Amino acid sequence: MSPSSLKSPPRSARSAEQTRAAILQAALHEFASQGVAGARTDAIARAAKVNKALLYYYFKDKEALYGAVIDQVFSGLMETLDGVLALPVAPGEKLLRCVGAHFDFASSSPMLPRLMQHEMLRAGLQASPHLKHIAQTYFRPTFGRLAAVLVEGVRAGEFRNLDPAQTIPSMIGVVVHYFSSLPVITAVLEGDPLTPERLARRRAAVLDFVAAAIFRDPARAQEMLQRVGVPLQAGAVQAGAAFDELRPGSAPAQLGEKR
């Protein structure tokens, strides 16, 4: 409603917002695959099917466009996590659900974790003003809530004696590394690491690994894994297969099961 007057809410409105979204989408892809320095504004414009000057119509410069992309992605992830953190469940389940949600967010578009990695690597060793903003706005609050869940679980005796400031980066590492090392994984064990089956296996393995590292009682870990829908781990019984897959050429003669 309120069709006219005031300023210009829907003005011409035939696209505009869509165009902006298209630019952001194209920029996301370009920045994620090439990094900020490697990204070409021409390529972004081409992918978004707009004239390059339009990028500068909507955004001050390349850096601002990058900032908008980053903001969108990080806020998306943190909102998702906050949703999970608001669930009325035990710390153990909540934490595993968080890890699962993080994994799902990452696997929903493998560009996202790569974009985040690029952002982390930008600027030498200390945070740029831009990254400081990200850290304060997105990471800090959500990580605070996550830390509270960890402390709660430790106090309740459900978790091992964990330090949240250490445990959070460790868990993130487990989730994220698979995606940031995709090219290497592709090269070491051949085949697409992003098929639904592979992703499902990875997801289960991540949750299993984290659960084992977090819970005091292994039985409780298993119980919670089942509760969040993670099937029992395949592991070394079939590890012959996984192992062969890891090194198809150079099997060390021994270890030669049948198949």
Add this chain to the structure above:
Amino acid sequence: MSPSSLKSPPRSARSAEQTRAAILQAALHEFASQGVAGARTDAIARAAKVNKALLYYYFKDKEALYGAVIDQVFSGLMETLDGVLALPVAPGEKLLRCVGAHFDFASSSPMLPRLMQHEMLRAGLQASPHLKHIAQTYFRPTFGRLAAVLVEGVRAGEFRNLDPAQTIPSMIGVVVHYFSSLPVITAVLEGDPLTPERLARRRAAVLDFVAAAIFRDPARAQEMLQRVGVPLQAGAVQAGAAFDELRPGSAPAQLGEKR
């Protein structure tokens, strides 16, 4: 000895090799902090205190220089790991020592893991020919040996039912992520995350996390951690401190211990 004849082994030899090394060193730093695309050859030359043209005297182009740096770093890490893998100790201890060695390698110069991360992120989602070479030459053999240790540990009942192809990337993620997210960490919990004390604490936490995730019997995990010299974890007893440190500004009213 053999002062002359033949070709020109030590020729003038007053520096040359040192100059080359200086260039590689400067390039390592520049590539690690800016990425390949972001790295400036001018900056490398300046840092190495040589004329830019000298880069092209020793290396074909920027890409070749980058390749030389990468090769040096990755081969260094893999040699270190192979040394540990050759030790005549039980799988559990060997694995923890590997993780420790990886961490030490990374922390010896925090530029190294960042350089590696940059390399992983280069080129969209599948491996470049260059990265394929790295994967085949460095990763594959060492990872094969690591996988064998894992399988051995699982068969012996020392480890949980683990799939090496999943466990290896998870462990690497735990080690590496701290370093690749240094700027964020700096911004979230203030203070230098690279002080000897902080690094020691992180190292212990990483080994503790991995041990808990790997070993079947928690008691065995503790035993092995002690054996490789990891002190007992601080954890949530002091977690009040760590937690406050994680979110100095925005404590949620509850949880308000004294300090």
Add this chain to the structure above:
DNA sequence: GGGCTATAACTAACCGGTTAGTTAGTTAAC
């Protein structure tokens, strides 16, 4: 050993393709 040449190590100055960003304008909705 003195003068000569060859060559490794290194540099100042330059070049031109690439690329972020601009300008001056066109189109079309209201």
Add this chain to the structure above:
DNA sequence: GTTAACTAACTAACCGGTTAGTTATAGCCC
């Protein structure tokens, strides 16, 4: 006819790479 949305064409700076040259050391012949 005003203004939001959009574009073709341009520009200035940046940056990888080259060129043409300098310095210095080692070898060599007499």
